Amino acid sequence: MGGSLRVAVLGAPGVGKTAIIRQFLFGDYPERHRPTDGPRLYRPAVLLDGAVYDLSIRDGDGARPVPVYLPASAGGSGSVYGKHGCVSLREWPDPKDWSLQDTDAFVLVYDICSPDSFDYVKALRQRISETRWGRGHRPAGAPEAPILVVGNKRDRQRLRFGPRRALAALVRRGWRCGYLECSAKYNWHVLRLFRELLRCALVRARPAHPALRLQGALHPARCSLM
DSSP states (O other): OOEEEEEEEEESTTSSHHHHHHHHHHSOOOSSOOOOOSOEEEOOEEEETTEEEEEEEEEOOOOOOOOOOOOGGGOOTTEEEETTEEEEGGGSOOGGGGTGGGOSEEEEEEETTOHHHHHHHHHHHHHHHHHHHTTSOOOTTOOOOOEEEEEEOGGGGGGOSSOHHHHHHIIIIISOOEEEEOBTTTTBSHHHHHHHHHHHHHTTTSSSOHHHHHHHTTSOOOEEEO
């Protein structure tokens, strides 16, 4: 038995979090989008490099803030994507409700055609850091939870809001996270996503840059559901 791993898949509404998980677990894609009603938990077992691992995959952050529109004149700091405009981070629920402290790895999903969903992921990453370590740096020797930023809907490449290379460089160098793009609709790079995240989480104790570790996990490896 290889052990267990707790994964949280987070992102703005409609970016494809559930679609990614369902492709990975069941190999199907819902043609009609249905908003996820609260966080869901999946518990698959996976085989990686000959070892079996029990996964707990949490779908959704459980954050349902009240939409509050913030015009540019009011200052754009501390805001994230919302249905009717921007949503102040002050309106988000207590981060303790997300169980972020108990998560081993994070997948932050955005829509490559939506700059607002990318801003949402940026705010999520900041909130994860503040929730786990406060506003300071990670204490020396403390366990590190890898973060993989995923640009979904690659099948809509022509409608993307920014070049892939620029976004990848920002995430890897500026945010110190891993980066990957996928298409949940066509099941492109979905298995690769979870394989890399699992491999990175298993070696998180090694003294290497988290983004470098994620990119170093790109080489082929056997990973399958049981």
